[in-house]
Amino acid sequence: MNREFNLENLVRPNVHKMKPYSSARDEFKTEGEKMTFLDANENPFENGVNRYPDPQQLKLKQVLASQKRVSVSNILLGNGSDEVLDLIFRAFCRPQVDNVITLPPTYGMYKVLAELNEVEDRKVLLKNDFQPNVEKILAEVDDKTKLIFLCSPNNPTGNSFSEVSVEKILRNFNGLVVIDEAYIDFSADKSWLERLEEFPNLVITQTLSKAYGLAGIRLGICYASAEIISILNKIKPPYNVNELTQHKALERLSKPEEVKQEIVVLLEERKRLENDLSKMGFVKQIFGSDANFLLVRVEDAGKKYEQLIKAGVVVRNRSNQELCENTLRFTVGTPEENNQLIKILKQLEA
Numbered sequence: 001m002n003r004e005f006n007l008e009n010l011v012r013p014n015v016h017k018m019k020p021y022s023s024a025r026d027e028f029k030t031e032g033e034k035m036t037f038l039d040a041n042e043n044p045f046e047n048g049v050n051r052y053p054d055p056q057q058l059k060l061k062q063v064l065a066s067q068k069r070v071s072v073s074n075i076l077l078g079n080g081s082d083e084v085l086d087l088i089f090r091a092f093c094r095p096q097v098d099n100v101i102t103l104p105p106t107y108g109m110y111k112v113l114a115e116l117n118e119v120e121d122r123k124v125l126l127k128n129d130f131q132p133n134v135e136k137i138l139a140e141v142d143d144k145t146k147l148i149f150l151c152s153p154n155n156p157t158g159n160s161f162s163e164v165s166v167e168k169i170l171r172n173f174n175g176l177v178v179i180d181e182a183y184i185d186f187s188a189d190k191s192w193l194e195r196l197e198e199f200p201n202l203v204i205t206q207t208l209s210k211a212y213g214l215a216g217i218r219l220g221i222c223y224a225s226a227e228i229i230s231i232l233n234k235i236k237p238p239y240n241v242n243e244l245t246q247h248k249a250l251e252r253l254s255k256p257e258e259v260k261q262e263i264v265v266l267l268e269e270r271k272r273l274e275n276d277l278s279k280m281g282f283v284k285q286i287f288g289s290d291a292n293f294l295l296v297r298v299e300d301a302g303k304k305y306e307q308l309i310k311a312g313v314v315v316r317n318r319s320n321q322e323l324c325e326n327t328l329r330f331t332v333g334t335p336e337e338n339n340q341l342i343k344i345l346k347q348l349e350a
Contacts, residue, residue, distance in 0.1 A: 004174050005174050005200050005201045006174070007200070007225075007227055007228065007231075010092050010146055010175060010176065011091060011092060011231055012090075012091065012092060012093070012094055015090070015091050015092075015231065015234060015235060018234050018235065019234075020233060020234040020235070021238055023040070023052070023055050023238040023239070024039045024040035024052070025040065025052050025053075025054060025055050025238075025239075026055055026056075026238070027039075037051065040052055048243075049243050049244065051243075052239055053239055053241065053242055053243040053246055054246070055238045055239055055240075056233075057077045057241050057246055058072070059246070059250060060077065060241075060246050060249055060250055060253075061075045061077065063250060063253050063254075064221065064253070067253065067256070068193055068223070070193065070196065070223060071226070073226040073229060073230075074196065074223050074224060074225065074226060074229060075221065075222070075223060075229065076221075076222040076224070076229050076232045076233065076236070077219060077220070077221055077222075077240075077241050078219075078220040078221075078222065078236070078240060078241070079218050079219075079220070079240050079241060079245075080207070080209070080218040080219065080220045081180070081182060081205050081206075081207045081209075081220030081221075082109055082113075082220065083220060083236075083240060084205050084220040084221070084222045084232075085109060085110070085113055085178070085180075085205065085220075086113050086116070086117075087222075087232050087235060087236055088147065088176070088178060088203065088222075088232070089113050089114070089116075089117045089119060089147070090117065090235055091231050091232055091234070091235055092146045092147065092175075092176060093117055093119040093146050093147065094119075095117055095118035095119065096118050097144060098119055098120070098144045098145070098146045099119060099120035099121070099122050099142075099144050099145050099146070100114055100119055100120070100121055100122065100145070100146060100147040100148070100149065101121075101122045101123075101124060101137055101140055101141070101145060101147070101148045101149070102114075102121055102122075102123055102124075102149045103123075103124055103125070103126050103132055103137070103149070103150065103151075103154075104123050104125055104126070104321065104322040104323075105126065105130075105154075105156055105157060105318070105321040105322050105323055105324050106126075106149070106151045106154055106155065107149075107151050107154075107155045107180060107182075110149045110151075119146075122140045122145070124136045124137045124140055125322055125323065126154075126157070126322075126323065128323070130154065130157040130159050130287070130323070131159075131161060131162055131165060132150065132161055132162075132165045132166075132169070134165050134168050134169060137169060138169070138172055138173065141173060141175075145173075145175055146175045146176065147175055147176050147177075147178055148169060148173055148175065148176075148177050148178070149178050149180065150166060150169070150177060150178065150179045150180065151179075151180040151182075152166065152179055152180070152181065153181075153182075153183040153184065153186065153187050153189075153289070153290040153291045155182070155183065155291065155293075156293075156295050156316070156318045156321060156324065156327075156329050157287055157295055157324075158183075158287055158288065158289030158290060158291045158293060158294065158295050159287065159288055159289065159290060160187050160189045160290045163189075166179070166192070170199045170201065170202060171199075173201065174201070175201065176201050176202075176203050176228070177199070177201055177202055177203065178203045178204075178205065179192050179202065179203070179204050179205070180205050181193075181204055181205065181206050182205070182206065182207045182209070182210055183210055183211075183290065183291035183292065184206065185210065185211030185212075185259075185263055186210070186211065186263065186266065186267065186270075186289075186290060186291050186292050187290035187291070188290065189290065191204070191206075192204055193206075193223055196223060196224070196225075200225055200227075202224065202225075203222065203223070203224040203228060204222070204223040204224070205220060205221065205222050205223075206220075206221045206223070207219065207220050207221065208221070208249055208252065210292060211259060211262070211263055211266075211292070212252050212253075212259055213252070213259075213262065214248065214249065214252055217244070217245040217248045217249060218245060219241065219245055219249050265335070266292050266332050269332050269333070269334075269335060269338055270289060270292065270294065270332045272338065273294060273330065273332060273338050273341075273342070274286055274289075274294055276342045277294070277296055277330075277342075277345075280345060280346070280349055281349060282298050282299045282300075282304065282348075282349060283296055283297075283298055284297045284298060284299065284326075285297040292331060292332045293329050293330060293331045293332060294329070294330045294332070295318065295324070295327050295328075295329050296327060296328050296329075296330060297325075297326055297327050298326055298327070298328055299326070300326065301317055301319045301326040301327055301328050302317065302319065304328060304348070305317040305328060307348050308344065308345075308348075311344045311347075311348075312344075313340065313341055313344055315328050315329060315330050315331070316328065316329040316331075317329075
């Protein structure tokens with residue numbers, strides 16, 4: 001445990017003084033009894049969504065708490081992980097004063113949110129093996145460094161960061177370490193959620209967009225200490241997760257075996273796709289992946305990208321990112337989609 005960690009010193013002074021907005025649904029919660037609600041200026045004609053949603057998404061949090069073996073008080077839900085990340089910036093980083101550390105190549109929204117919140121983004125490139133350069137990261141830290149972002153498994157590289165490196169950062173940094181686990185369900189590594197109680201400065205974000213197949217409903221999840229969650233609850237919009245999203249998430253979470261089976265198929269397809277790509281002459285390197293995609297170094301990525309577009313297949317050209325020259329990112333599709341991709345790539349090679 002990091003003995004010098006003090007959450008009070010990290011919170012923005014104005015946030016520390018704030019009292020959260022109290023909505024009508026915060027002030028009165030029904031225990032199941034039939035009530036006449038005339039408190040929130042809602043349209044009274046029932047259509048399934050005429051009432052405001054539960055601002056704390058309690059039913060959804062209870063299911064997640066049970067499945068992930070944490071307390072409801074350790075969970076914050078957001079309109080996608082991007083809202084969760086933005087709330088973390090807003091709660092802890094003073095504009096034009098504080099800084100954060102990111103590790104390119106990585107998820108681009110960290111940089112966007114830093115710019116949006118007028119917070120310096122101190123970039124420390126990953127090493128050539130796409131692992132964190134822990135010594136350089138810690139050397140960049142000063143008394144204005146509030147957050148370090150670790151995307152693991154990382155996007156766009158696909159690899160997980162070593163447990164030793166992550167633990168060293170957690171134990172030697174007095175700010176918050178935000179581990180983005182959007183792709184954790186595709187990894188053989190354990191989630192850092194299992195060690196949440198061990199590190200008071202640990203924040204974990206996950207999503208239902210990837211393995212759960214719910215990108216369209218926009219649901220992001222934050223796991224942290226009850227104290228950190230309480231601070232984020234102060235500043236979140238009162239009804240940030242809508243009724244339709246809550247309903248669809250509960251429906252999907254009630255089918256864990258279905259989700260597991262889809263993950264099994266995607267992992268099998270990832271292996272098959274890697275094998276097929278490795279036989280193609282234009283492929284120079286396939287990076288190991290713990291995610292639902294492969295980062296592949298090719299000859300003339302720009303040309304291959306345009307050829308695939310003309311053939312009706314959209315992949316991602318990641319060549320403009322640090323350490324990713326001439327790389328394409330292939331999302332693992334259905335078996336049929338992957339068959340089509342390989343067929344087209346073979347035709348392009350002929």
